[in-house]
Amino acid sequence: MATMLEERIGGIGPADLVRDHEVHRSVYSDPAVFRLEMRRIFGRAWIYLAHDSEVPNAGDYVVRHIGTQAVIVTRDKDGAVKVIFNRCTHRGATLCAFERGQAPGGHMCPYHGWLFAADGTLKSISHKQNYEEVLDPADWAVTRVPRVEAYRGFIFGCLDREAAPLLDFLGHMSTTIDDLVDRSPTGEVLCSPYVLKHYYRGNWKMTFENLNDTIHPGFAHAASVVSAKHVAEEVGGPEHLKPTLGMMMANGKPISFFQQLDMVTAPGGHSYIGGHMGADYTPDTQNAYHAALVARHGPEKAAKVLGLDRHLMLLYPSSTWHARYQTVRIVRPVKPDLTEVIGYTFSFPGAPEETRINAIEYCTGANSAASPVISDDLELYERMIHGNAWGDQEWIPMSRGVREDRETTNEWTRQPSTSEGYIRNQFRAWAAYMGRS
Amino acid sequence: MATAELLRPEPSAADARARREEVRAFIEDEARLLDDRDFTPWLALFDEDCRYWVPVHPEQRSPADGVSHFHDDKQILMARTHRLLNPRAFGAEPSPRTAHVVSGVRIERDVVGADGEGELVVTSSQIMLEYRNRDGFENDLRMFGGRVTHTLRDRGGRFTIAEKRVDLINAEAPFNAMLAPL
Ligand code: FES
Ligand SMILES: [Fe+2]
Numbered sequence: 137m138a139t140m141l142e143e144r145i146g147g148i149g150p151a152d153l154v155r156d157h158e159v160h161r162s163v164y165s166d167p168a169v170f171r172l173e174m175r176r177i178f179g180r181a182w183i184y185l186a187h188d189s190e191v192p193n194a195g196d197y198v199v200r201h202i203g204t205q206a207v208i209v210t211r212d213k214d215g216a217v218k219v220i221f222n223r224c225t226h227r228g229a230t231l232c233a234f235e236r237g238q239a240p241g242g243h244m245c246p247y248h249g250w251l252f253a254a255d256g257t258l259k260s261i262s263h264k265q266n267y268e269e270v271l272d273p274a275d276w277a278v279t280r281v282p283r284v285e286a287y288r289g290f291i292f293g294c295l296d297r298e299a300a301p302l303l304d305f306l307g308h309m310s311t312t313i314d315d316l317v318d319r320s321p322t323g324e325v326l327c328s329p330y331v332l333k334h335y336y337r338g339n340w341k342m343t344f345e346n347l348n349d350t351i352h353p354g355f356a357h358a359a360s361v362v363s364a365k366h367v368a369e370e371v372g373g374p375e376h377l378k379p380t381l382g383m384m385m386a387n388g389k390p391i392s393f394f395q396q397l398d399m400v401t402a403p404g405g406h407s408y409i410g411g412h413m414g415a416d417y418t419p420d421t422q423n424a425y426h427a428a429l430v431a432r433h434g435p436e437k438a439a440k441v442l443g444l445d446r447h448l449m450l451l452y453p454s455s456t457w458h459a460r461y462q463t464v465r466i467v468r469p470v471k472p473d474l475t476e477v478i479g480y481t482f483s484f485p486g487a488p489e490e491t492r493i494n495a496i497e498y499c500t501g502a503n504s505a506a507s508p509v510i511s512d513d514l515e516l517y518e519r520m521i522h523g524n525a526w527g528d529q530e531w532i533p534m535s536r537g538v539r540e541d542r543e544t545t546n547e548w549t550r551q552p553s554t555s556e557g558y559i560r561n562q563f564r565a566w567a568a569y570m571g572r573s
Numbered sequence: 574m575a576t577a578e579l580l581r582p583e584p585s586a587a588d589a590r591a592r593r594e595e596v597r598a599f600i601e602d603e604a605r606l607l608d609d610r611d612f613t614p615w616l617a618l619f620d621e622d623c624r625y626w627v628p629v630h631p632e633q634r635s636p637a638d639g640v641s642h643f644h645d646d647k648q649i650l651m652a653r654t655h656r657l658l659n660p661r662a663f664g665a666e667p668s669p670r671t672a673h674v675v676s677g678v679r680i681e682r683d684v685v686g687a688d689g690e691g692e693l694v695v696t697s698s699q700i701m702l703e704y705r706n707r708d709g710f711e712n713d714l715r716m717f718g719g720r721v722t723h724t725l726r727d728r729g730g731r732f733t734i735a736e737k738r739v740d741l742i743n744a745e746a747p748f749n750a751m752l753a754p755l
Binding site for chain 1 (some may be wrong): 627629630633636637641643644646648649651652653655656659661662663665666712745747749750
């Protein structure tokens with residue numbers, strides 16, 4: 137399979153693994169498909185790396201990933217952000233062992249002390265005279281991620297020199313990043329250093345297929361609804377439930393409710409669905425927040441900002457965004473059947489404290505491996521990997537809602553949130569990335 | 574508890590031993606109730622305004638600092654344990670079986686307020702083995718461990734839990750589904 141895929145012997149290429157309404161199960165587990173995804177998808181798409189506020193000062197760095205490759209995101213002396221591979225060019229040792237830190241003098245390899253600047257330039261070699269003229273330091277810079285662009289403080293990297301600009305990649309989805317930033321009464325956005333990670337023994341695409349799936353909660357998370365109802369009885373009625381339990385209850389909404397909501401898909405595999413958590417701030421917060429946003433944006437735009445309620449924008453293939461809950465998640469493929477999901481929360485200086493707490497509670501509920509909801513999803517990802525490993529059913533249908541599109545423009549298509557249109561859209565992007573050699 | 578707090582009068586060696594024994598038994602019994610999946614009496618150990626907290630970083634001072642693995646009040650604990658007994662909770666199907674090993678129970682603080690109500694801070698080292706009997710799944714035996722800090726209220730011979738904080742030694746690591754409270 138490996139060589140067939142990579143060399144197209146016999147005319148079977150990766151794009152042949154995707155049909156209009158079906159996908160071949162090997163895309164979730166085949167190591168050859170995974171290797172090719174790392175090159176052709178993660179090697180070509182813009183990948184969200186970090187927020188400006190995580191590297192505020194010269195020398196600050198964080199370590200992130202583009203596919204399976206670790207990169208160091210450093211603020212250099214001139215305030216620019218540089219992204220290089222986290223790998224020494226001498227014998228390959230990892231340069232930065234920590235997820236975040238400060239390296240104002242550059243990144244020194246702990247093995248033989250080669251020293252690299254933020255942009256990867258090899259600044260000094262230990263015992264240099266011994267190399268004679270055989271090794272020219274100019275040839276041994278750490279690989280630099282060739283394209284780094286930011287949109288409103290969110291830093292993306294791209295390994296493809298020829299890629300279209302970040303704005304083209306974001307397309308209509310930039311409005312979700314606007315939605316997040318516009319919620320700050322000062323325009324300032326801060327990323328919390330406390331992050332929440334889970335992993336599962338399943339494929340990275342499963343998270344993308346799950347997060348906008350509005351049919352599964354009523355089944356997969358049914359027990360959470362039952363448990364929340366049980367607590368409601370114990371505490372004297374649903375009005376006494378805490379918001380977190382309200383979130384568990386929300387999984388019990390009927391399919392007819394989700395059928396009315398819109399799902400918006402866009403070229404590149406991106407999508408989002410209409411808001412449905414139905415959670416509001418307490419009246420005091422609501423008023424103070426509204427006033428703060430009016431002061432910044434004026435009444436019209438403030439109402440628009442607060443009124444926008446999108447649930448989970450998926451920025452294919454590597455991040456998911458929830459503006460209302462000030463949370464961004466990075467989906468990080470590790471192996472065909474191993475994926476890590478990292479949740480970051482953001483706060484807005486000048487906004488009521490409740491908005492920050494809300495983000496923390498949402499992210500804890502939505503991204504902790506201990507979350508009663510997420511633990512169901514993680515279990516099901518693993519069951520799918522197991523079930524797809526045997527038997528003779530090779531193709532997986534993705535045809536739900538196939539004739540239900542509501543409206544299409546150049547930028548997006550609107551359909552019921554119950555449709556699997558977003559999965560078909562993801563695989564259209566997948567096939568386009570993968571089919572291009 | 575009331576703000577004015579007094580250290581208990583310096584106890585005799587025998588009293589100190591007895592106190593430690595009493596506290597150790599409480600901490601061990603609490604863990605045993607979890608292993609026995611005896612959740613109703615387990616929940617009853619917790620105060621109404623309790624907090625059950627597993628931070629994502631050893632230096633996290635408060636759950637308001639940022640996200641947590643677990644940040645539960647009594648309601649969430651109720652829902653969590655109800656789920657563990659509900660056969661349709663897929664993440665808990667089959668439900669995890671656990672074995673806690675409790676060691677090094679130490680009373681860090683033992684004070685009594687002007688109102689006569691006592692407050693204790695107790696630390697222990699704990700390891701929890703967890704197993705889910707999923708046919709054919711690898712790595713279904715897992716191990717969690719770290720320092721557990723209990724803040725207890727002494728209600729005249731009966732302890733209740735105001736806060737249970739679990740500092741996992743791998744707090745910053747990614748975790749797969751965690752169903753059983755530690
Ligand atoms: S491996 Fe980095 S300096 Fe030798
Ligand atoms: Fe789910």
